[in-house]
Amino acid sequence: MRNKQVHGAGMECDFLIIGSGIAGLSFAIRVARLGSVIIITKKTEVDTATNLAQGGIAAVLSRNDATINHIQDTLTSGAGLCNEDVVALVVENGPERVRDLIALGVDFVKDAQDSSGLNLGQEGGHSRRRVAHAHDFTGREIERALLEKVKQNPRIQILENHRAIDLLMVADEGSEKGESTRYCAGAYVLSGERTVEVYKAKVTTLCTGGTGKVYLYTSNPDIATGDGLAMAFRAGAVMANMEFVQFHPTCLYHPKAKNFLISEAVRGEGAILVDQNGRSFMEKYDSRKELATRDTVARAIDHEMKESGADCVFLDITHKDKEFVKKRFPTIYGRCLEYGIDITKERIPVVPAAHYMCGGVQTDTWGRTSLDGLLALGETACTGLHGGNRLASNSLLEAVVFAERASQYCAEHWETLSQRVFPPIEPWKAGGAKLLNEEILIHHNWDLIRRIMWNYVGIVRTVKRLQLAKKHMEGIFQEIEQHYRDYFVTPDMIELRNIALVSLLIIQSALTRKESRGLHYLVDYPEPVAAFVHDTRFKKKKGGQPGEIELC
Numbered sequence: 001m002r003n004k005q006v007h008g009a010g011m012e013c014d015f016l017i018i019g020s021g022i023a024g025l026s027f028a029i030r031v032a033r034l035g036s037v038i039i040i041t042k043k044t045e046v047d048t049a050t051n052l053a054q055g056g057i058a059a060v061l062s063r064n065d066a067t068i069n070h071i072q073d074t075l076t077s078g079a080g081l082c083n084e085d086v087v088a089l090v091v092e093n094g095p096e097r098v099r100d101l102i103a104l105g106v107d108f109v110k111d112a113q114d115s116s117g118l119n120l121g122q123e124g125g126h127s128r129r130r131v132a133h134a135h136d137f138t139g140r141e142i143e144r145a146l147l148e149k150v151k152q153n154p155r156i157q158i159l160e161n162h163r164a165i166d167l168l169m170v171a172d173e174g175s176e177k178g179e180s181t182r183y184c185a186g187a188y189v190l191s192g193e194r195t196v197e198v199y200k201a202k203v204t205t206l207c208t209g210g211t212g213k214v215y216l217y218t219s220n221p222d223i224a225t226g227d228g229l230a231m232a233f234r235a236g237a238v239m240a241n242m243e244f245v246q247f248h249p250t251c252l253y254h255p256k257a258k259n260f261l262i263s264e265a266v267r268g269e270g271a272i273l274v275d276q277n278g279r280s281f282m283e284k285y286d287s288r289k290e291l292a293t294r295d296t297v298a299r300a301i302d303h304e305m306k307e308s309g310a311d312c313v314f315l316d317i318t319h320k321d322k323e324f325v326k327k328r329f330p331t332i333y334g335r336c337l338e339y340g341i342d343i344t345k346e347r348i349p350v351v352p353a354a355h356y357m358c359g360g361v362q363t364d365t366w367g368r369t370s371l372d373g374l375l376a377l378g379e380t381a382c383t384g385l386h387g388g389n390r391l392a393s394n395s396l397l398e399a400v401v402f403a404e405r406a407s408q409y410c411a412e413h414w415e416t417l418s419q420r421v422f423p424p425i426e427p428w429k430a431g432g433a434k435l436l437n438e439e440i441l442i443h444h445n446w447d448l449i450r451r452i453m454w455n456y457v458g459i460v461r462t463v464k465r466l467q468l469a470k471k472h473m474e475g476i477f478q479e480i481e482q483h484y485r486d487y488f489v490t491p492d493m494i495e496l497r498n499i500a501l502v503s504l505l506i507i508q509s510a511l512t513r514k515e516s517r518g519l520h521y522l523v524d525y526p527e528p529v530a531a532f533v534h535d536t537r538f539k540k541k542k543g544g545q546p547g548e549i550e551l552c
């Protein structure tokens, strides 16, 4: 078995959902009334970015707030690139979707004093308190409630340790005008370590989350290797805005803490950023200080660290009531204590780290990608909500709003979608591939990619560094594509191939935007330029090298 790439029997379903975070689970629960659903997830069902989300979900829930405020905050944060219709749609649907989550059993923290009945948190870029939360483990609470619901539904199957390799794109001979077009009919899936199977579906939905693992330092879980983005690009989908990588300003800086976030809500409750001498510095950068948008705060910290040569800055919440801090942030308090830091008495060492991909597979307001039969939801999608910089706690919101929209689309078109016959699909061809017995070929490139991205394509960019990154990455990418052809596909090989491609896409996308806007700061072009008030839309170049893009 170890020396073989095995072919499995495969599966057929109405809905194939790739990923088990908030987007995938919410969509599954909604479409299960239409047909059979398979959710594949590459590790365990809770290995998702959702499960790590601390802050919460933003929505206009209180009488002290108004739709226009949330719209305006989102647009301001998005630095001129948000799609205004999409922002209005998401914000207007927000309160109802939060109520749906409550109805599904999500236990947000209550507050009888607020007209919403909820204790609403404050985060950077928000002009009002509007973040519904479950202390600092909001994502875990949402994931728990959604999984419970999914498991009660006999039409939904969750398969752990199943990872999609590539999408199945087939010709639709019966399309209009006799032309043959292509549509997505499912995916090739690696189940376990060695078995490749064909999973056919009438509707395939990418909910694979983000791509933080392309960077050396990230708040993301290990699964965030941009799999959905890479698969969609290889299949020919239109992608957008991949230069806009959000760096969270405050990840714990400790040799043993791999990817632990110190929620923005800590600053929302009054924590102050200080340098190694205990001096606050945010007032030098923005009048909103600690509650400026993330692009500003992350860049300010980066600047302070580079100027002083310090390894980190500090977040100080010691002036707040101890019992309040412990109760409001039990996870952060507990985890920091494990590392010997009592946050009620000591400052927390923090650094920025890659956190969120604002771009992705471009979708319309129904979650549809440019490829027939393929939807994308959550962080994988670029809906137009985030523009050049996502507003804190708008991501869980986007996921639930678009999961509902996509399910509405499927319900309205189910008569047609359900008629789709499963096409004959070629089984996976291992060709002359053999077992890779030199794991160093994987690990070396894995480290190299993440270092190049961190050093050359980080918070502050220059054209020179981006060009160098492109040159290095093209070589690495070609080498990995060759390994992919020569050796059996393994979980590590799939992820390496995907982070290499996604890195190359981020670099190429960044090189096309000759200005500074939102999260994309280019020293050579430090100001926004009116000619760039548009999305960076691209797809794979016809007749180009693998990984090469053409703007569209």
Ligand code: SIN
Residues within 6 Å of the ligand: 053, 054, 055, 056, 261, 262, 263, 264, 265, 391, 392, 393, 394, 395
């Ligand atoms: C946080 O708690 O700071 C993360 C929330 C988000 O990324 O929106």
